[in-house]
Amino acid sequence: CSLAWMRAGRAAITPQGSYCIAANLQALRPDELQILVEVIAHTIRTKEQNDCKTISVGSTLESRCFEIDEIDEEQNLDLFSCRLCKCLLTEPTSLVCGHTFCKCCLEDDLAKECRSCRLKTNKSPRQFTVDGLRVNVIISGLIGKWFNSESKARRYWSEGEGLWKKLDLSNAILKFNTAIELEPCECRLLARRAELFMEMKNFGQAIKDGDTMCRLRPLWPKAHYIKAAAFRSADRNEEALQEYFCYLWLVVQTFFSLSLYFFFFSLLALFPDNASSCKTLPTFSGERQVPSQLLDSADFECSLCMRLFYEPVTTPCGHTFCLKCLERCLDHNPNCPLCKENLSEYLATRAYNKTLLMEELLQRYFCDELAERQKVHEEEMKELSNLNQEVPIFVCTMAFPTIPCPLHVFEPRYRLMIRRSMETGTKQFGMCIADELKGFADHGCMLEVRDVKFFPDGRSVVDTIGIACFKVLSHGQRDGYHTAKIEYLEDKKVEGEELTELLKLHDSVYDQALGWFTSLKDDMKNQIISHFGQLPVKDSDPQVNGNPNGPAWCWWLLAVLPLENKAQLTILAMNALKDRLVAIRRVLIFVTRKRPR
Structure with a gap:
């Protein structure tokens, strides 16, 4: 017969009146109502969330409240509530994902993942084990200051739960009593004490806690459920029946199913004496207010x-x-x-x-x-991103326009400088060689960041490429790294006979450079190509290639030629392509004569 009622409960919210099939078999006894209520509530829960899980009639009292309590409590959570236990955060612990829970809740959470974002805590630094969980000092202090009494009550409550797990029920109830003295209106605390009383067979005290809960939160389904369970355990079946009806009514109101309304009111007809106990009651709000x-x-x-x-x-x-x-x-x-x-x-x-x-x-x-x-x-950030006002300077090596410049960044000041260039969106900074008197040279090359790869210890490899030559107008510093006010350099353009001579010089030096590079040994050529790439092609017009600092092949050659930094810097500072070509030709003649035969 009970099985028939259970099956009827599962089908009740679809075919209206299916409960009558069970009623025709045999009238529902008061001690069977709990099973029916549980099955109906589970059916509603399954319908609302498309959850195919089945319920075990022999499960514990806690699990038999069917997650409806969770839905009800979720609606009353505020900033200071733990999303796991639904109570005031106790020993609040912030995971590296940014979400905060009670420390004890994280310790008890078998899933070992953040319930808000599903980040696995066993993949989080220092949160591999329970020993890795540390209390958030700031939040813990704020909660203790703002909600002093409730915070103390939660600590006693938590201690009581720990003793309960160890089956030290007599000391556990003392902790619960102390907690309730501090927070007599905390219904979830009262609910847990009532359950503890029932485990201790003290049904009278459990019923009193049930009365208090129902008075404080008349629309809380769990309050009526626990009170009904206490009555039933005390063999007071008629009073249990009334509380089960209240619980069922609140479940119906929660999910607002018309078919279940029909079922419920028809069910009341079977038990008219209990109909008066089901009525609309005042609402409850659990929002905490900070003084x-x-x-x-x-x-x-x-x-x-x-x-x-x-x-x-x-x-x-x-x-x-x-x-x-x-x-x-x-x-x-x-x-x-x-x-x-x-x-x-x-x-x-x-x-x-x-x-x-x-x-x-x-x-x-x-x-x-x-x-x-x-x-x-x-x-x-705006000030840092204004490269017309102040440019960060990386003092390290020679860099040239159009030429890649990979950097290994490990010094703290340059870690900060690179990070700021990325955060501000400029992705640019200047590169200069060192100068004993001024700190860095008066000329350099602007670099643009193409990619950054970070290592576990904070070091990084920064892939940059040169974009423009500049002249330093003034030297400065910011937060440990060098800065400068700069002026960008552009090659002077020539016309007429000067342009004709420039084109002849350009073609001649390029052919000379190509001959030098072709004559190198294969291993040397491969090493250069792997680092700087192939020799760029010659421009038909070196003044109209979109680069204000002249053709790319000149800079490529300057980067690969065996020159000291000071000699390279002298050529970098030139703002006439003719002068740069003449200087490069001299270097090519020198290195060709010095090459061993």
Whole structure:
């Protein structure tokens, strides 16, 4: 007979009145109503989410609340609630993906993945094991300050759960009692204590907790379900039946299924004495409010820049910094700036995701200050991206227009410089050789970044190519690296007889260069080609090739010829193609005569 009612429950929301088939077989007994309620609720859940899972009638009390409690609680979550336990965050732990949960919830989560973005925690730095989970210091302090009583209650509650798992029920109930003294209106806490009371066979206290829950949250299905279970365990079946009806009514209201409405009201006809207990009740809202007098922007200051957090990022050791501040620190040292814990693994992943809860708190409570902070940041980025005002200078080697210049970046100052060039979108910086007196030479070449590959230890290989020659007007510095105000160089154009002579010189020197390169040994030629590519083709008109610094083959040749940097710099600084060709011809004559036969 019970099986017939179960089958009827599963079909109840499709063929209206199918429950009558079961009713014709035999009247439903009060002690069978729980099975029917469970099956109906599971059917609704399956229909709404297209979930094909089946329910076990012999499952635990917790699982028999059919995820409906989860749906109800999800609607009442606020910023300070854990998405796993649906309660106030306790020992809030921020994963590297940016989402925050209770530490104990992450420890108990068998899936070992972030429930918000599905990032596997076993792929996250310092979060391979439970030992790797660290509390977010800032968020933990804020919750303790803003919700002091509830925060303490949650800690006692968590301790009670731990004792319950160890079957130390007498001490567990003491922890629960202390927690409820602090937060007597926390219904989820009352629900857990009621379940603990039932496990201890103290059904009278479980019923009292059920009464309190139903008074505080009359529209919470789980409150009526637990109260009904307590009545049933105490063999008070009529009262259990009434609470099961309340539970079922709330389930119907939750999913608003017309066919189930029909089924439910028809079911009431079988039990008219309980119909009066099912009525519309006041709503409940669980939104936490932060006391305005406790809001202080100083609580949201980065310990590195002493300004309001901008793009806050939390390290695996639990400390929060502005993204740019953290990156600059990790450029110099792979340790946390505060606790000095090694962050090499975190640095290797470059998983600098914003801590979403911190970002949301800033936007909600300090939106004006955040807008001002963003404005300052954008002004700084604008200043950094203005290459007409100030150009970052990489002091290293000779570079030439159109010629690739691969760089191995490991110094902290240049890590910062390269990152800024990418963040601002310019993807450009100047390259100069060193000068003992001025720091760097008075002429150089602008480079454009084509690609950056990062290594786990923070080093990078930067693929760049030269785009233009420049003259340094003034030397400067910013945050440890050199800067300069520059003036771009362009070759002077000639006409008439001068152009005719220039074309003859151009063709002559190119042929001379081609002859020199062709005469090289194969291994030397292959080495040059692998690094700089083939000798570029000769331009028909060297003044009209789109490059203000002259034909590409000249720069290719200057890069591969065995010249000292100072000699190369002298040719780079020339702004007349004729002068550059004459200088290159002299070098070719010299290297040809010096070549061993």
